[in-house]
Amino acid sequence: MVRVTLPYHLRTLARVGNEVQIEVAGPVTPATILNALESAYPMLRGTIREHVTLQRRPFLRFFACGEDLSLEAPDISLPESIASGKEPFMIIGAIAGG
Amino acid sequence: MSRVRVLVGTHKGAFVLTSDGKRKEWKVNGPYFAGWEIYHVKGSPADPNRIYASQTSGWFGQIIQRSNDGGATWEQPGTSPGEPTTTPDGMPKAESNKFVYDTDSRTGKPLTTHQWYDGTQHPWEFKRVWHLEPSLTDPDTVFAGVEDAAIFRTTDGGMNWHELAGLRGHGTGPQWTPGAGGMGLHTILLDRVNKGRMYGAISSAGVFRSDDTGANWRPVTKGLRSQYIPDPNAEIGHCIHRIAMHPSRPDVLYMQKHWDVMRSDNGGESWHEISGNLPSDFGFVVDVHAHEPETVYVIPIKSDSEHYPPEGKLRVYRSKTGGNEWEPLTKGLPQQDCYVNVLREAMAVDSLEKCGVYFGTTGGQVYASADAGDTWAPIARDLPAVFSVEVQVL
Numbered sequence: 001m002v003r004v005t006l007p008y009h010l011r012t013l014a015r016v017g018n019e020v021q022i023e024v025a026g027p028v029t030p031a032t033i034l035n036a037l038e039s040a041y042p043m044l045r046g047t048i049r050e051h052v053t054l055q056r057r058p059f060l061r062f063f064a065c066g067e068d069l070s071l072e073a074p075d076i077s078l079p080e081s082i083a084s085g086k087e088p089f090m091i092i093g094a095i096a097g098g
Numbered sequence: 099m100s101r102v103r104v105l106v107g108t109h110k111g112a113f114v115l116t117s118d119g120k121r122k123e124w125k126v127n128g129p130y131f132a133g134w135e136i137y138h139v140k141g142s143p144a145d146p147n148r149i150y151a152s153q154t155s156g157w158f159g160q161i162i163q164r165s166n167d168g169g170a171t172w173e174q175p176g177t178s179p180g181e182p183t184t185t186p187d188g189m190p191k192a193e194s195n196k197f198v199y200d201t202d203s204r205t206g207k208p209l210t211t212h213q214w215y216d217g218t219q220h221p222w223e224f225k226r227v228w229h230l231e232p233s234l235t236d237p238d239t240v241f242a243g244v245e246d247a248a249i250f251r252t253t254d255g256g257m258n259w260h261e262l263a264g265l266r267g268h269g270t271g272p273q274w275t276p277g278a279g280g281m282g283l284h285t286i287l288l289d290r291v292n293k294g295r296m297y298g299a300i301s302s303a304g305v306f307r308s309d310d311t312g313a314n315w316r317p318v319t320k321g322l323r324s325q326y327i328p329d330p331n332a333e334i335g336h337c338i339h340r341i342a343m344h345p346s347r348p349d350v351l352y353m354q355k356h357w358d359v360m361r362s363d364n365g366g367e368s369w370h371e372i373s374g375n376l377p378s379d380f381g382f383v384v385d386v387h388a389h390e391p392e393t394v395y396v397i398p399i400k401s402d403s404e405h406y407p408p409e410g411k412l413r414v415y416r417s418k419t420g421g422n423e424w425e426p427l428t429k430g431l432p433q434q435d436c437y438v439n440v441l442r443e444a445m446a447v448d449s450l451e452k453c454g455v456y457f458g459t460t461g462g463q464v465y466a467s468a469d470a471g472d473t474w475a476p477i478a479r480d481l482p483a484v485f486s487v488e489v490q491v492l
Contacts (some may be wrong), residue, residue: 013174043161045195047161047195051195060158
C-alpha cells in the first residue's frame with residue numbers, strides 16, 4: 001500500500017485523516033498514485049491536477065523521501081520506500097499569501 | 099408562521115442565518131466549507147431545501163456542493179466517498195466540479211481565445227463559478243456563470259455541467275477583455291413570463307439575452323455609455339456590475355453599471371440612466387422590492403478608486419419611482435467612519451409583507467430590514483468578508 005498525505009482542505013473534502021493508504025497497480029509514479037487516489041476519492045478529481053490537462057495545480061507541491069518532485073515528469077519512478085509504504089508520498093499546499 | 103433563511107457566502111466559508119417571519123431574532127449556523135471562498139449559495143425556487151454552493155480556492159480549484167436538507171448537510175453531487183469513478187460498464191462517472199469549455203464545432207463554437215490587456219488573444223481559462231441560478235421549475239437544473247466568462251448548465255442536480263456555447267460563440271467573444279476583477283459571468287436572470295428568455299451579465303463585456311433558454315445569445319447594451327470606451331455606440335466592453343428585475347414585470351430591468359444606474363423598459367433593447375440625485379452612481383448591488391416593481395435599492399460607493407461609502411456613511415438608497423428620485427435609508431446603519439464595500443452578489447429581498455431587504459459587507463456584517471428599508475439592524479456582525487447574500491421564505 002502506498003501512503004499519501006494530504007493538505008488540510010483536501011482531507012476535509014475527502015473526509016479522511018492526515019494520511020490515506022491506497023493500492024497502486026503497476027509502477028509507482030506520481031501519475032499512478034494520483035490516478036489511484038482519485039479513483040478511491042473521486043471528490044478530489046480536479047483539485048490536485050487540472051481536469052483536462054492533468055497538470056499539477058500551481059500552489060500544490062509533491063514531495064517524496066525529502067525530495068521535491070513537483071517539477072519532475074509525472075511518470076518518473078518513485079523510490080522503493082514509497083512503493084512499499086515505508087515513506088509517504090506527500091501532497092503539500094504552498095505557503096502563499098504573505 | 100413563515101420562516102426565513104438567509105444564505106451567506108463569504109471569503110472563508112458559508113453561513114446559514116434563520117429566523118421566523120418577524121425577522122427579529124436570528125440564529126447563525128456555520129461556517130460550512132470553512133476556509134474556502136464561497137462565491138455564491140442559492141436555493142431552488144422549486145424545492146427550497148435543495149441548495150447549491152460554489153466553493154472555490156486558489157489552491158484546489160472549483161467545487162460544487164449541494165444540500166438536500168436546507169443547508170444542514172452537504173455533498174458533492176455524484177462523488178460520494180469511496181465510490182468508484184466509473185460505472186459498471188466502464189464509463190466515467192459524474193464529475194461535479196468539471197467545467198470544460200465546449201470547443202467542439204459540432205455542438206459548440208470552436209472559440210478558444212479572447213482579447214488580453216495588451217490587445218493580443220489569450221486562451222480561455224476556467225477559474226471559478228461566480229453565480230449559480232437554479233431553474234424556476236426543476237430542482238436538478240441549474241445555470242452557472244463562470245470566470246473566464248461563460249454559462250454552463252446542469253440538468254442532473256450538479257453531477258455534470260455542459261457549456262451553453264452560444265454565448266461565447268455568438269460573435270463578440272474574441273473581443274471580450276477582463277477587467278480588474280477578472281472576466282466573470284456574475285449575474286443570470288430567468289424570466290418567469292417570457293418563456294425561454296434569460297439574461298447574463300459579464301464584467302467588462304456587457305449584458306446578453308437569450309430567448310431560447312440559452313442556446314443563442316446577443317448583446318443588449320444599446321444606450322450604455324462608458325467613459326473608457328471611445329465608441330459611444332460600442333456594443334460590448336461595458337462593465338456591468340449587476341442587473342435585477344421584478345418577477346412580475348420582467349421587461350423592466352435595472353442595472354448598476356461600473357458608473358451609472360440604468361434602466362431598460364424593453365428587455366434590454368435600450369437603456370437610459372436613472373442615477374438622478376444619488377451621491378455617487380458607482381456601486382455594485384441593485385435589487386427590486388418584492389411587491390413594488392417601481393421600488394429599487396442601490397448602495398452608492400464613492401468611486402472605482404475608493405470602494406467604500408461616500409463620507410464614510412453606509413446608506414441604502416431607495417427609489418419608489420423606478421429611479422431618478424432617490425432617498426437615503428440610514429436608520430440603524432453606521433453613519434460615520436464606515437469604510438466597507440458591498441459586493442455585487444450581496445443584496446437580496448424576501449417576499450414577506452413587509453418586504454425584507456438584506457445586504458452583506460466586506461467588513462463581515464449582514465444587515466437586514468424587515469420594513470422595506472425604513473430601519474436596519476445587523477443580523478450577523480463579524481463574519482469574513484461577505485461575497486453573496488440570498489434569502490428564502492419557507
